[in-house]
Amino acid sequence: MNNKKYNNFICHIINQDFHKNKNLSFHTRFPPEPNGHLHIGHAKSICLNFELAYLYKGRCNLRFDDTNPSKENIKYVNSIKNDISWLGYKWHGNVRYSSEYFSILYQYAKELIYKGLAYVDHLTKEEIREYRGTLNTPGKNSPYRNRTIEENIQLFKKMKIGKYAEGEACLRAKIDMHSSFIVMRDPVLYRIISISHHQTQKNWCIYPTYDFAHCLSDSIEKITHSLCTLEFQDNKRLYNWILKNTNVSHHPKQYEFSRLNLEFSILSKRKLKILIDNNIIQGWDDPRIPTISGLRRKGYTPSSIKEFCQKIGITKQNNLIEYSLLEHCIRKELNQTAIRTMAILEPIKIFLYNLDQNHKEIFTVPNHPNNPNMGTHEVIFTNMIYIERSDFQEKYDKEYKRLRIGEEIRLRYAYIIKAEKIEKDEYNNIISIICYCDISTLGKRPKNKKNPAVIHWISTKNTLKAEFRLYNQLFNIKNPEQQKNFLSCINPLSLVKKNGFIEKTLEQKIQKYINNDRNQLFFQFERIGYFCLDYIDSKKSFLIFNRTVNLRDVWNRK
Template identity: 80%
Template sequence: MNTKVEKNSNFICQIINKDFKKNKELSFRTRFPPEPNGYLHIGHAKSICLNFELANIYKGKCNLRFDDTNPTKENIKYIKSIKNDINWLGYKWHGKTHYTSEYFSQLYQYAKELIKKNLAYIDQLTKEEIRIFRGTLTTPGKNSPYRNRTIKENIELFKKMKRGEFSEGEACLRAKIDMSSSFIIMRDPVLYRIISTEHHQTQKKWCIYPMYDFAHCLSDSIEGITHSLCTLEFQDNKSLYNWILQNTSVKKYPKQYEFSRLNLEFSILSKRKLKILIKQNIIKKWDDPRIPTISGLRRKGYTSSSIREFCQKIGVTKQNHLIQFSILEHCIRKELNQTAIRTMAVLEPIKISLYNLDENHKEIFIVPNHPKNPELGTHEVIFSKTIYIERSDFKEKYDKQYKRLKLGEEIRLRYAYIIKAEKIEKDKHNNITSIICYCDLNTLGKKPKNKKNPAVIHWISVKNIFPAEFRLYNQLFTTKNPDQKKDFLSYINPESLIKKKGFIEKTIAIKINKNITDKNEKLYFQFERIGYFCIDNLDSKKNQLIFNRTVSLRDSYKI
């Protein structure tokens, strides 16, 4: 799929173009700076595609830097998953992996520099007192009683913090800016706090850690980032970003530009809320196919190219709006329509007995794996006296609007004959156990004489069945914008996952079983008239196949 980004495709490109006109020797460099406190989601994919594609088209470089400034929430497993997701999306970062923790010594010196300029001080208000003193959007803040400490006293106290002579919450370093600023973030923000937790990179070397806003801009400068791209919720933070750079002796001055974050229908993208879903066992893990994490989408059957196509299609703007989920579905459906192998599966089987065929009747039809792509080959379909169809493809009572099999009416079996339902058998609970049909052996590949062509349904011969589980994934939430609901857990869709026990064609299952041990190879199928499915590599075992529905056949997205 074509996912190339053009130089004039968005407002950020236009900014970069102007920067290159001013400085033709500009060494363009951007970065993707995830916090290793959770798995990446579709919103991160938008940022990844933007930063890495810009580096490609402007012949620049894109760094991967983990902003690891809070060891209480970070984990090595998140670092590994983030790296894996970026590689899977098709991108490679420049040089080695960077960590903000690499720069802790430099950041500490920059903090001391602010203290020496009387632009930072050690505060000993509690966290709650700091919040109260900061004021609100309508009322200015109040100066801390510790704000006027001498430079010498602040330096000594900062050293004591570094040596671990204060407990958590007992002291912090704050910038000395303006407690009456219209930007609350500029009301003496905290720059350093004490955390008595071992760090996954620096172990026990540090017990003070820089805040994200302090570390972020300085790390950008240290790495020579020219364009620091972030989402709109960091727009106010730009004031602090620039204040820190202006008041420290940095050698390089990156510029921050904001774009709208991705908001996706029926989805939660907050890592904090995703953790709640996992903790409450609403979803199993970060790779649950019902959530839009990259690993969840991958497990559901989305390809890297379909996600890149989606990110290109929605574009980059400064306007926040809710993106239709159908756009994402359109991108994967468009791709799988060209690549997925066609086969037949029955998710809720009901038996059909063709009474005019012999018990030993067996025919083999060679059918294409894809009607428009002969390179995908063919496979065998077995036809016999007893077959299975979908329970929903038969209706006992007459219904003029119903276009599938019903008593006294005809239907064509895909790739095979026209059959006519003449009788049904039921159990003692009045459930249909079998449909007795006549098979017209003169209709293979032929139109019925003096009749309209009947509708076509899929089927599987009892001699060609292989048991399988089918997982039908629907939206996890019943409201379009659950992220805006305080009680978002009240909108969980009870039918977000429906499991079915049915059959696939044995001739296809044999091929799948040969590759089931390869967890990296994704096998995609279009189960005719049902939808696009992929094999679940994690839960499937040999002879115990599980299929995840990636997307339905119907495309509701309007181009």
């Protein structure tokens, strides 16, 4: 392949397979468990599987490996389908479920029993764990391991028809309790779960384990290349054992690549659920976590996520990816597509005393300074305006280059003003700043002076109230996944809310985007950052904007 985008070791393997078999019907799949929302790590796998299927003119199935109803939910099924569609991918045929194959999998389990390769065990979960041994000590055989084939068949049938309570019996493979690979020490193949399944309802009370169902489902679907992350490398030994000892007609090939580890982030679904259950985050779509729904709500686009996955590449080396690279990908896109406008997050009032109270000017300003095709919008200028509180400083500081008493500043798209006086309330809080407006400076440099710094502003007669949610890293250390008590690393300033204003002239444009996540609306609030409309919490009467990313590109400067 000449295209660098697909120049990775998996492509080299596939190319060799096509060289050996020019009629190879390339077939892969994306097989999530429906026990949570997808995250950026899943996006890496989604892009790999679907892009390869497109590149090699093959097919990519979407299959839910739904073997544990105690942790699964139909809402997760729907969210996963929505995320994949939002990313722009289409799966081959209908959505598939491992539960569709439960009858077939049951027969394969019986086949192993008839071959003397599986047995019904009555050890408890804790006892099985104890008997399994450790990395340094071998396991020991269960006292139930040497039952006859006929006895195991009868016991397994009893499991199926509900004669045993949950945890009272399970079916285990008979492999080798002294294996150096713990996964091969008589792993559990079937267990009893007395919960209704989201697809099969109460038709079954025994469920195959993920490892048993996964490889056989791949075989049933004629998957040619089973792509997974490195933590399943040892599991491949068990998969191959199952496929070798059952009467399957197709043996998929498994290839492993490194999982995605992202700075300042947790990607474990179990740990993400702990964050939700402890009310540290507000749900699976909280913009502080890198779930696909969280990234979407924060303002990330499908193309920015795909570019990120392409940039990090596919390797066998585990590493911690810089969060700034993810931010670079969305910043690069929004720099081209986001509407430029002004917003005030912490307002302080400016009174331009030399302008009449009825003074009103309308300036037509570009929506993007480098793209005239994005059009223009109007801003209103009057004698009362708001600026950011941080753009005025009362105390003298020679390093401070914005507005202060006796100093000049230029208002973006408008005039140069000079601060002359401060009005305060009884508690010594600044109410307003009295300024002189030099009306001869519209679009002109000041005579015999250096051009002053530029700040943004909004007329008090052109304001629309809004809440601004400033999202920062959820964790205050780079690798919280490594921490035993990851909850102790929470950043208390991961979400800061500000109440301010946007330009009212944008109201009509914004309203049609409320409650419509399929068409996100982005702004670059000048000098502040890139923001998107929160399509879930925003109301027509009260707008909320989420900060997607700040303006400074740290990664690109390295």
